Amino acid sequence: MTRTILITGGGGGIGRATALEAARRGWAVGIIDRDGESAERAATEARRAGARRAWSAASDVTDEQELIDAFGAASTALGPVDGVTASAGIEINAPLPQMPLDTWRRVLEVNLTGTFLTVRTAAQTLRDAGRPGSIVCVSSPSAFVGFAGGSNSAYGASKGGVSAFVRAAAIDLAPHGIRVNAVVPGATDTPLLYFGLAGDELEAERARLKDAAARQIPLGRMADPIEIARAATWLLSDDASYVTGSHLVCDGGLMAKSANDF
Ligand SMILES: NC(=O)c1ccc[n+]([C@@H]2O[C@H](COP(=O)([O-])OP(=O)(O)OC[C@H]3O[C@@H](n4cnc5c(N)ncnc54)[C@H](O)[C@@H]3O)[C@@H](O)[C@H]2O)c1
Secondary structure: OOOEEEEEOOOOHHHHHHHHHHHHOOOEEEEEEOOHHHHHHHHHHHHHHOOOOEEEEEOOOOOHHHHHHHHHHHHHHHOOOOEEEEOOOOOOOOOHHHOOHHHHHHHHHHHHHHHHHHHHHHHHHHHHHOOOEEEEEEOOHHHOOOOOOOOOHHHHHHHHHHHHHHHHHHHHHHHHOEEEEEEEEOOEOOHHHHOOOOHHHHHHHHHHHHHHHHHHOOOOOOEOHHHHHHHHHHHHOHHHOOOOOOEEEEOOOHHHOOOOOO
16 A cells, blocks of 8 residues: 655665665655755655655754644645654764763754654644554664663663653554554664764774674674665554554664673
């Protein structure tokens, strides 16, 4: 069944891959990103990949009014929306004693408040149109376990919040026929992992992460964003019609494995 979906953070990484996977299914896609150029690039790629329609807008998920305006414009451009993926997110790490309050607030603002505003706007859009729908949020293993490398308190707290919010939102929205779930990507090869790095530094970090993944992740590698996108697209589809309030873990076995070998 064809769908019309909106994706925040759709200009990059997992969001862009979700737009392309939806496009391959012939769905209509609306791409929202604070970086308008990357959003439009992803929309162009989606058109080429077979999207029934593709539309983009520059909008920040932490800005309530920008998001409301973007959802309104998307409905006008694409027709009634029936799915939303909240993929906009950032990761800024620092050891706890040195964690600046500004960093803590910014990570919580984008990852948690941005997810809340996206899901609330999506719910209002669906309810006003009298339509059922599916909303997919993006959590992280850091919502459930501490990362061995540390420095992850703000990001982990934001994703723990997202996971609790997904369960609560699923209960609130079930009477409206709106499902709310999360994908839980493990280490996924996207620009998020190389924030602030370029050139040789970026390549060195990619090599370090590939090596760490080979040793620590049961499947022996990082995820390609398309592997997370397929899970998100399944949750958006009617194939997941009885799934709500749940987490679909796509982490190559990371959380299934304990470091304890005695
Ligand atoms: N890459 C991973 O290993 C990984 C693992 C677990 C969870 N995640 C989560 O997946 C989601 C997507 O991450 P990604 O890896 O694709 O990152 P990414 O950096 O490749 O893409 C994120 C996109 O979000 C956009 N964005 C950031 N802040 C925004 C804002 N305030 N408003 C609108 N758009 C904004 C960026 O411009 C970018 O296009 C995030 O929530 C991230 O926390 C990623």
